[in-house]
Amino acid sequence: MREAIAAIFIIFGLIVFLISIFGIFRFKYVLNRMHAAALGDTLGLGLIVVGLMIYSLNFFVVAKLLLIILFFWLSAPIATHSIAKVEVLTNKNYEERVREK
Amino acid sequence: MDEKKSFLKHLEAWVDGEEVILDADKYISTRTKKEKRSWRHHFTIQYVKENKKLYGILSIGISVLFIAIMLSVVNSLPEYGNAHNPANNEVMERYLESGIEETGAINFVAGMILDYRAFDTFGESNVLFLAVMCVVLLLKKDKNNYSEQEEQEIQEDDYFDTNEKHPILQIGAKLITPLVILYGIYVILNGHLSPGGGFSGGTIIGAGLILYASAYGQKKMQSFFTFRTFTKICVSGLLTYCACKSYSFFTGANHVGYEIPKGIAGNILSSGFILPLNICVGLIVACTMYGFYALFTKGDI
Numbered sequence: 001m002r003e004a005i006a007a008i009f010i011i012f013g014l015i016v017f018l019i020s021i022f023g024i025f026r027f028k029y030v031l032n033r034m035h036a037a038a039l040g041d042t043l044g045l046g047l048i049v050v051g052l053m054i055y056s057l058n059f060f061v062v063a064k065l066l067l068i069i070l071f072f073w074l075s076a077p078i079a080t081h082s083i084a085k086v087e088v089l090t091n092k093n094y095e096e097r098v099r100e101k
Numbered sequence: 102m103d104e105k106k107s108f109l110k111h112l113e114a115w116v117d118g119e120e121v122i123l124d125a126d127k128y129i130s131t132r133t134k135k136e137k138r139s140w141r142h143h144f145t146i147q148y149v150k151e152n153k154k155l156y157g158i159l160s161i162g163i164s165v166l167f168i169a170i171m172l173s174v175v176n177s178l179p180e181y182g183n184a185h186n187p188a189n190n191e192v193m194e195r196y197l198e199s200g201i202e203e204t205g206a207i208n209f210v211a212g213m214i215l216d217y218r219a220f221d222t223f224g225e226s227n228v229l230f231l232a233v234m235c236v237v238l239l240l241k242k243d244k245n246n247y248s249e250q251e252e253q254e255i256q257e258d259d260y261f262d263t264n265e266k267h268p269i270l271q272i273g274a275k276l277i278t279p280l281v282i283l284y285g286i287y288v289i290l291n292g293h294l295s296p297g298g299g300f301s302g303g304t305i306i307g308a309g310l311i312l313y314a315s316a317y318g319q320k321k322m323q324s325f326f327t328f329r330t331f332t333k334i335c336v337s338g339l340l341t342y343c344a345c346k347s348y349s350f351f352t353g354a355n356h357v358g359y360e361i362p363k364g365i366a367g368n369i370l371s372s373g374f375i376l377p378l379n380i381c382v383g384l385i386v387a388c389t390m391y392g393f394y395a396l397f398t399k400g401d402i
Contacts, residue, residue, distance in 0.1 A: 071277075078273035 002054060009051030016044035030087045034080055041076040045069070205363035205372030206293035214298070215375045215382075219346045222299075222378075226342060226385050230335055233392045242400040255319075255399060262318030274316030281309035289383035293375045294367065299382025306383065307390025314391070319399050326391070328402045335388050338381040345374045345381075 016039060023036025049069050053062045149156050179186045196209060196217070204212035214222050242251070265271060282305075289302035314322045364371030395402045 074273065075277060078270055081269050 002057070006051045006055035009047050009054060013044045013047030013051060016040060016047060020044060030091075031084060034083060038076065038080055041072060045072055201366050204375065205366050206375050207366055208293050208295060208298070210296070211293045211298050211375055211379070212372070215293075215378045216373070219349075219378065222382065223342055223346060226339060226382055229385060229389045230339060233335075233389045233396075236393060236396050237402075240396045240400050241402075247400075251400075258399075259318055259320060262320075270316045274312050278309050278313045278316075281312065282306050285309060285383070285387070289379055290369065290376070292379040292383075293372045294369070299379040300386055302379075303383035303386025304390055306387035307394075310387065310391040311394045314395065319395070319401070322395075326402070331388050331392060331402050334384050338384045338388075342378055342381040345378055 020036050020038075020040030023039065024033050027033045027036055046069060049065050053065050056062065056065075183189075196213060200209050200212050201207065204216040206212035206216070285302045285305035285308075287302075288297035288305060289299060292298035292302065310322075310326070363373050366372065370376070392402055
C-alpha cells in the first residue's frame with residue numbers, strides 16, 4: 001500500500017516534469033520558458049521527493065530528503081530571479097517581444 | 102610567384118626567405134578575397150526549411166543507425182554479474198580482500214586512488230594546476246591586453262554589484278554559501294570513510310566560492326582570496342602531496358622501514374596519509390574551480 005502511494009506521487013512528479021519539458025520547447029521567449037522550467041524544479045521535484053519519503057519512512061532519510069527540497073526551493077527562485085533580471089536589463093526591445101509572443 | 106610551384110618548392114623558398122612579401126599591409130588590403138567554400142554554404146537554414154522531408158528522413162536514418170550500433174554493442178557486452186567477466190581478476194580480489202588492512206580506508210575507492218595509485222592522482226592534480234596556469238597565461242589582464250572599454254564594463258559590473266536595490270541574490274548567497282562550503286569540507290574530511298573525497302569535495306567548495314563571488318562581486322572576494330593566496334594554496338598543496346607520497350619511493354616503493362600508523366579503520370584519524378592527501382587534492386581542486394570562473398569572467402583572481 002505504502003509503495004503504491006509512493007509510486008503515485010513519483011509518477012505525478014514525472015508527469016509534471018514532462019509537461020515542463022514540453023513547455024520549454026514550445027515557448028519561444030526567455031521569461032515564458034523560465035516559467036515552464038520552474039514548474040519542474042518546484043512541483044515536480046517536490047512530488048518526487050515526497051514519494052521517496054513515503055517509500056522509505058526512515059527518519060534520517062526523510063530529513064536528508066527534506067534538506068534537498070529546502071535547498072532546491074531556496075536556490076531555484078534566486079537563480080530564476082537573476083536570469084530574469086539580466087534579461088530585463090540587457091534586452092532592449094523586450095516589450096515588443098512580449099507583445100508579439 | 103604567379104607560376105604554380107609544388108608544395109615542397111614553396112616550403113623550400115619560404116625557409117630560405119625568398120618569398121618575403123614587401124609592404125605586406127598594402128598587399129593584404131588590395132588582394133581579392135578567396136571565395137569561401139564550405140559545407141555551411143550548401144546547408145543553410147533556408148535550405149533545410151525548403152527540404153523538410155529530406156531533413157526528417159536523414160535525421161531519422163542517422164538516429165536509427167546510431168541506436169542500432171549502440172544496441173549491438175550492448176548486446177555483445179559480457180553479462181552483468183558474471184563470475185568469468187574480464188573485470189573480475191586478481192587485482193579486484195586483492196583490493197577487496199586486503200584493502201582495509203593495507204590502506205586503512207573503509208572507502209575502497211579512496212584507498213585505491215590515494216594509496217595504491219597515488220602517483221596517478223598526483224598527475225591528475227598537476228594536470229589541473231597546469232590547466233589553470235595556462236588560463237592565467239592567456240587571460241590574466243595586464244597592460245598589454247587591456248583596453249579602456251573593458252575597464253568601463255568592469256566598473257559598470259562593480260556598480261551593479263555594490264548598488265543593489267533588491268539584494269535577493271546576495272541574501273540567498275549569504276544563506277547558502279556557508280552551508281555549501283561546510284558540506285564540501287565534510288565530504289573532503291570523510292573521504293576515506295564514505296563516498297566522496299578530494300575531487301568531489303573540492304568541486305563543492307569551489308561552487309560555494311563561485312556563488313559568493315557572483316553575488317558580492319570581485320572586490321569583496323579579493324579581500325580574502327587574491328592571486329597570491331591562490332598560488333600559495335595550490336603550490337603548497339602540490340608540494341605537500343609530493344612530500345607525503347615520496348616517502349614510499351625513498352623507502353623502496355614498498356613502505357619498508359617506516360610504517361605509517363594506520364589507526365583503527367573507521368575512525369576519522371586513520372588510514373595513514375589518505376586524509377592529508379585528500380585535503381591537499383581538495384584545496385587544489387577548489388582553487389582551480391574558482392580560478393577558472395574568475396579568470397573567464399573578470400580576467401583576474
